[in-house]
Amino acid sequence: MKNKGKLVIATLVVSAIFTTTSVFAVTASFSGSLPANQGDTEISTLVKSSDMPGFNIIISSLGSGSGNYVRAWAEKDGFWTNPNLSSPYNNILYDSSSNNGWVGVSYDIEVPATGTKVTLNLDNPVNISSSVTVSGQWTPN
Secondary structure, eight states: OHHHHHHHHHHHHHHHHHHHHHHSOOOEEEEEEEOTTTOEEEEEEEEOOSOOSEEEEEEEEEOTTSTTEEEEEEEEOOSSSOOBSSOTTEEEEOBTTTTBEEEEEEOOSOOOOTTOEEEEEEEOOSOOSSOEEEEEEEEOO
8 A cells, every 4th residue: 555655646746747847838049140131030949838829039139230120920840831820020129228129929820739840030120231130038838
């Protein structure tokens, strides 16, 4: 009977650990360059770890030349289907005085399933002749 009690306790502990770790979404830092002439770049790919209907992004630095905002959207791999999971017109306003820009973006085209690889795309919405550096964090939720 003692062994059954230990087995029950061990099972509960393991279950609690899996439940706790699955609640927290994966967050990743990114840095890169936004192409000149209103170009976009696929800046980071993560696996979606929850059933939340959107993703979060924080811009912590933005080089000069893109005004004070970037556009963000998410994509999935796909050759025969539309890869966009959200609209490419989500503006993230960057405040250079606080070095911060944050937004939560809905998956307004398709909510990807848990376990799907989701790619963050960032776009320089300003037509300039040089690239613009950007860095921050995001989570596909």
